[in-house]
Amino acid sequence: MSYLAVQGLSIQFGGLKAVDDVSFEVAQGEVFTIIGPNGAGKTTVFNMISRLYTPTAGRIVFKDEDITRLPVQLVAARGIARTFQNIELFENASTLDNLLVGRHRHSSTSLVEDILFSGRVRRQELEHREAVERVIELLRLQHCRDMLISGLPYGVRKVIELGRALAIGPELLLLDEPSSGLNVEETDDMAHWILDIRRRLGITVLMVEHDMSLVSRVSDRVLALNYGKIMAVGTAQEVQTHPDVVAAYLGT
Amino acid sequence: MLDFIQQTIGGIALGCVYGLIALGFVLIYKATEVVNFAQGELMMLGAFLSFTFIATLGLNYWLGFALAVVCMAVLGSTMERLVIRPILGYPQFSIVMATIGLGLVVRSLAGMLWGTDDLRIETPFTGGVFKLGGLVIAADSLSIIVATLLLCAVLYWFFRYTKIGIAMQATSQNMLAAYYMGIPVKRIFSLIWAISAMVACIAGVLLAPITLIHANIGFLGLKAFPAAVLGGFSSIPGALVGGIIIGVVETLSGFYLPEGFKDVAAYVVLLVALMVMPQGLFGSRALKKV
Amino acid sequence: MHQPVKTDYSQDLRLFRTAGQVWSYAALAVFLLAAPILFGNYLLSQVVFVIIYAIVGIALIILSGYTGQVSIGHAAFLAIGAYTAAYCQKQGIPFVVYFVLAGALTGVVGYLVGLPALRLHGVYLAIATFAFAFIVEEILARWESVTNGNEGIMLALPDLFGLKLGDTGFYYLCLAVVTTIMLGAINLLRSPTGRAFVALRDSETAAKSMGVNPARYKTRSFAISAAITGLAGVLYAHKLSFISPEMFTLSLSIEFIMIVIIGGIASLRGAVFGAIFMIMVDPVLATLKDDLPGLVANVVSVLGLNGGGAQEAVARVVNAPGLKSLIFGLIIIFFIIFEPFGLAGRWEKIKLYVRLFPLYKATTFKRQKMYLKSERGR
Known part of the structure; x- marks a missing residue:
C-alpha cells in the first residue's frame, strides 16, 4: 500500500468543478510537486488533503488510514503539516511562540495543569523549546527569535512558516508555493532546505510550485494540473515537455 | 382574530422602524464593515433636530423634516471624519467600541441640549386613522410602512445599479485594492455615513409621533440589532424583513405572553436565529481563501 | 543597555x-x-x-x-x-x-x-x-x-x-x-x-x-x-x-x-x-463638581470680571446630567484613536524612554498604516 494515495478526488463550488477526478500516489521520502496554471486547482487539492475543504467525491488515504472526513485539527496529529500560499502566521506573536504553536500536538497537559504551570507543564515546555530551537538552528532564524511577526519582512516570514510546519514534527510536509514572493537568493535557500528536510529529517514533501527551476531541482516527480484535471505525471523533464502542458502554459 | 390582525399591523409598523434603523447598520456595514453602535443615537439626534425645526422654530413639517435630514447628513459625515477615519483598518473590536463611545457622547450632549422631558411634534398624519372593516390603522403607522418600503427600494437600487453604490461595495471588500482602482475611498466613507445618518433621521422623525422624543429612544437602536442580524447584516431587503419579524414577534409576545417577554422577545429570536442559521436569512457564507 | x-x-x-x-x-x-x-x-x-x-x-x-x-x-x-x-x-x-x-x-x-x-x-x-x-x-x-x-x-x-x-x-x-x-x-x-x-x-x-x-x-x-x-x-x-x-x-x-x-x-x-x-x-468628577466652579470664579474675579456669573456657568456644566457618560464616551474615543495599547502601552514606552535616554525615538512605536480588509471570509 502506498504512503499517501489520492483517489478520484473531486470538489465542486457551486457550479464550478474546481478539482475533477484527480488520483495520484506519493511514495515515502519523495518530493512530489504539483504544477499548473493559475486556477488549476492545485491549492484546492492541498486544502482537501489538509482537510480545510471537504471533497465532494473521492478518497484520501494516508498510511492506510482514510482521512477524507477527518476533522482538520486532527490532521496535524497524523503528522501532516502545511504552509500557506499567502502566509498565515500568528501576526502578533513572536517567532518563538509561532513555532511553539507547532508543538501543540505534543502537549498533553490539562487545563488545570496549565493554570498551575505544574512541573509536567514546565518539563514539556523545555522539551518544546529544545525542539523548536533545533528548527531555529536549521533555518537560521536566531536573529528574529523574539521579534513579533508583524515587524518582519516577507521573505523571513516565509521561512518562519516553514519552521512552524517543521516544529509539528511532521512525516508529510505540504508546501504551498514555498518560493512565491521570494527573491533569487531566498529561493535558492528554500531549495536547499527542501532537499535538507527530505534528506536529513526523512520528511516526505508534497509541494505546489510555479518556479520551474526550483521544481526541477528538488522534485522526484511532478504532476501537472489544468482546469482541475490531471494533464501529466512524471519527472520534471517529462512533464515540462509534455505537449498538453506546453499548450496549457503557452495558451494555444 | 381581529385582535391578532390589529396587533400584527402594529407590529409591522414598529418593525419598519426597526428595519429603518437596521438599514442604517447595514449600509455602514456593507460599505465599511464597521458596525455602528451609535445608529440609535443618530436616530435620536434626527428626531431632536426635527423637533427644533418644527416645534421650536415653527417651520412647516415637511420643510423641518428636510432640514433635519440635511443637518444629519452633515453631522454623520463629520462624525465619520472625526472618529472613524483615524481608526479605519483597526480590529473590529476597536471600531465597535469607538462607535459605542460616540453614542455615549451624542446621547449625553442631546440630553444636555434638549433636556430630559418627552417632546412631541405635530405631523400631518397625527390623529388620522384608516378604517378597514373592523380594523383601525393609525395614519402614523401607515406612513412609517410606506416610507420604509420606499426607502428600501431606493437604497436597494442605489447599491445594485449606481456606479457609486458598486464602488461602495468594492471598497468594503478591499480598501487598498479599491483605492488603487481610483475609487475615492475616503469620500465614499463620508458619504456612506451621511446616507446612513439620513436614514436614521428619517426613522427618528417617523417614530416621533409614536414614542415621543427623549434621549433614550436611542436604545431602540439596540433592538434593531436583532433585525439586522436576522436579515444577514449586509442585505437591504434583509434588514427590512428582519425588522418586521422582530417588530411582529415583539408586539405579539407583548399581547399574548406574560409581562417581561416583550422586552426580551427580540433577543431570544436573535439567539435562536444565530444558533440555527448564523448567516441570517439573506446572508451568504464565504469560505476563507488560503 | x-x-x-x-x-x-x-x-x-x-x-x-x-x-x-x-x-x-x-x-x-x-x-x-x-x-x-x-x-x-x-x-x-x-x-x-x-x-x-x-x-x-x-x-x-x-x-x-x-x-x-x-x-x-x-x-x-x-x-x-x-x-x-x-x-x-x-x-x-x-x-x-x-x-x-x-x-x-x-x-x-x-x-x-x-x-x-x-x-x-x-x-x-x-x-x-x-x-x-x-x-x-x-x-x-x-x-x-x-x-x-x-x-x-x-x-x-x-x-x-x-x-x-x-x-x-x-x-x-x-x-x-x-x-x-x-x-x-x-x-x-x-x-x-x-x-x-x-x-x-x-x-x-x-x-x-x-x-x-x-x-x-x-x-x-x-x-x-x-x-x-x-x-x-x-x-x-x-x-x-x-x-x-x-x-x-x-x-x-x-x-x-x-x-x-x-x-x-x-x-x-x-x-x-x-x-x-x-x-x-467618580472621585475626580465629584471634586470637579465641588471645587471647579469656585476655582474658576476666583480666577475670573482676579482678572476683574464677573466671578459670580462664571461660577454659575461652570457649575451648570459640571452638574449637567449625563456629564459622566459624555466623559466616558470621550475617553473611549480618545484612547482608541491615540493610544490603542492603553496605559500599559504607554508604560512600555516610558520604560523604553528611560532605558534608552537620550536616544529614544518617537518613531519606534509609530503605527503602520492599516487598511480595511474584509473579515467576512474568516
Whole structure:
C-alpha cells in the first residue's frame, strides 16, 4: 500500500468543478510537486488533503488510514503539516511562540495543569523549546527569535512558516508555493532546505510550485494540473515537455 | 382574530422602524464593515433636530423634516471624519467600541441640549386613522410602512445599479485594492455615513409621533440589532424583513405572553436565529481563501 | 543597555526574570499588605473596587485580548456570580463553598455562551453576548423567588471559616483572590493553552492546521473568562452589600470594556491600570463638581470680571446630567484613536524612554498604516 494515495478526488463550488477526478500516489521520502496554471486547482487539492475543504467525491488515504472526513485539527496529529500560499502566521506573536504553536500536538497537559504551570507543564515546555530551537538552528532564524511577526519582512516570514510546519514534527510536509514572493537568493535557500528536510529529517514533501527551476531541482516527480484535471505525471523533464502542458502554459 | 390582525399591523409598523434603523447598520456595514453602535443615537439626534425645526422654530413639517435630514447628513459625515477615519483598518473590536463611545457622547450632549422631558411634534398624519372593516390603522403607522418600503427600494437600487453604490461595495471588500482602482475611498466613507445618518433621521422623525422624543429612544437602536442580524447584516431587503419579524414577534409576545417577554422577545429570536442559521436569512457564507 | 545573559531555556520560564523585577514586585506586595494601615476607610474601600474591576479586566483580557473574542455582556456574568453569593448567603451556605460554586456556575454559563461563538465572529458575537446579557437582566428582574426581583437583595460581609470579616479582612480576602487569579492568568497565558488562544485570535485556519481544536479552546476561553468574572461578582456583591438587577446593565458591561481599552488589551498589567483609572473617575468628577466652579470664579474675579456669573456657568456644566457618560464616551474615543495599547502601552514606552535616554525615538512605536480588509471570509 502506498504512503499517501489520492483517489478520484473531486470538489465542486457551486457550479464550478474546481478539482475533477484527480488520483495520484506519493511514495515515502519523495518530493512530489504539483504544477499548473493559475486556477488549476492545485491549492484546492492541498486544502482537501489538509482537510480545510471537504471533497465532494473521492478518497484520501494516508498510511492506510482514510482521512477524507477527518476533522482538520486532527490532521496535524497524523503528522501532516502545511504552509500557506499567502502566509498565515500568528501576526502578533513572536517567532518563538509561532513555532511553539507547532508543538501543540505534543502537549498533553490539562487545563488545570496549565493554570498551575505544574512541573509536567514546565518539563514539556523545555522539551518544546529544545525542539523548536533545533528548527531555529536549521533555518537560521536566531536573529528574529523574539521579534513579533508583524515587524518582519516577507521573505523571513516565509521561512518562519516553514519552521512552524517543521516544529509539528511532521512525516508529510505540504508546501504551498514555498518560493512565491521570494527573491533569487531566498529561493535558492528554500531549495536547499527542501532537499535538507527530505534528506536529513526523512520528511516526505508534497509541494505546489510555479518556479520551474526550483521544481526541477528538488522534485522526484511532478504532476501537472489544468482546469482541475490531471494533464501529466512524471519527472520534471517529462512533464515540462509534455505537449498538453506546453499548450496549457503557452495558451494555444 | 381581529385582535391578532390589529396587533400584527402594529407590529409591522414598529418593525419598519426597526428595519429603518437596521438599514442604517447595514449600509455602514456593507460599505465599511464597521458596525455602528451609535445608529440609535443618530436616530435620536434626527428626531431632536426635527423637533427644533418644527416645534421650536415653527417651520412647516415637511420643510423641518428636510432640514433635519440635511443637518444629519452633515453631522454623520463629520462624525465619520472625526472618529472613524483615524481608526479605519483597526480590529473590529476597536471600531465597535469607538462607535459605542460616540453614542455615549451624542446621547449625553442631546440630553444636555434638549433636556430630559418627552417632546412631541405635530405631523400631518397625527390623529388620522384608516378604517378597514373592523380594523383601525393609525395614519402614523401607515406612513412609517410606506416610507420604509420606499426607502428600501431606493437604497436597494442605489447599491445594485449606481456606479457609486458598486464602488461602495468594492471598497468594503478591499480598501487598498479599491483605492488603487481610483475609487475615492475616503469620500465614499463620508458619504456612506451621511446616507446612513439620513436614514436614521428619517426613522427618528417617523417614530416621533409614536414614542415621543427623549434621549433614550436611542436604545431602540439596540433592538434593531436583532433585525439586522436576522436579515444577514449586509442585505437591504434583509434588514427590512428582519425588522418586521422582530417588530411582529415583539408586539405579539407583548399581547399574548406574560409581562417581561416583550422586552426580551427580540433577543431570544436573535439567539435562536444565530444558533440555527448564523448567516441570517439573506446572508451568504464565504469560505476563507488560503 | 542592560540585557540579562541567558544560559538556559528554563530562564525563560521564570515568573520574574531579573532582580529588578523581583524587588519591584516585592515592594508592591509590601505596599499592598500595609495598605490598611496606610489608607483610611474611604481609600481602602476604593482599592477594593479597583481590585474587583481588575479581576474583571483580567477576564476580559484573556477573552478579548488573547483569544480575540468580543463580549459586550460581561455584566451578566458578574450578575450571576453576585446573585449566587446573595442567594447562598441567605441559605447559610459557607463563603468558601459558594465562592467556588459561583465560579463554577458562571464558568458553565460562559461555556454555553461560548458555544454559539464557534460559529460566530466579530460583530455577530458582540451582538449575541449583548442579547444574552439583556436576557439575564430580565430573568433577574422576574425570577422573584430567588432574586427578589427589582427590590434587590441585601448581603453582609462574608464569614471565612467561622471568622466574621470586617472591612480590613475583606480587603485581604480580595487581595488574595486577585493575586491568585493574576498568577493563574499569567500561567495560563504562557502555557500551551495560552498559545492556542493567541493562535486562534490571529489565524484560525493556521491554528486548526497546527492541531488546535477551535471549539475546545474558544469555549475554554469563554468559560475561564466568565468564571473569573463570576468570582469578581461574589466580591462585588459583598462589597456593595446590596444588589438589584438594574446594576448589571449594558453600561456596566461597557465600563468593563473601558477597563481593558484604557488599561491596554495586550497585557495583563493593563487590567490593573484600567481598573485604577475607572475607579478614579467618580472621585475626580465629584471634586470637579465641588471645587471647579469656585476655582474658576476666583480666577475670573482676579482678572476683574464677573466671578459670580462664571461660577454659575461652570457649575451648570459640571452638574449637567449625563456629564459622566459624555466623559466616558470621550475617553473611549480618545484612547482608541491615540493610544490603542492603553496605559500599559504607554508604560512600555516610558520604560523604553528611560532605558534608552537620550536616544529614544518617537518613531519606534509609530503605527503602520492599516487598511480595511474584509473579515467576512474568516
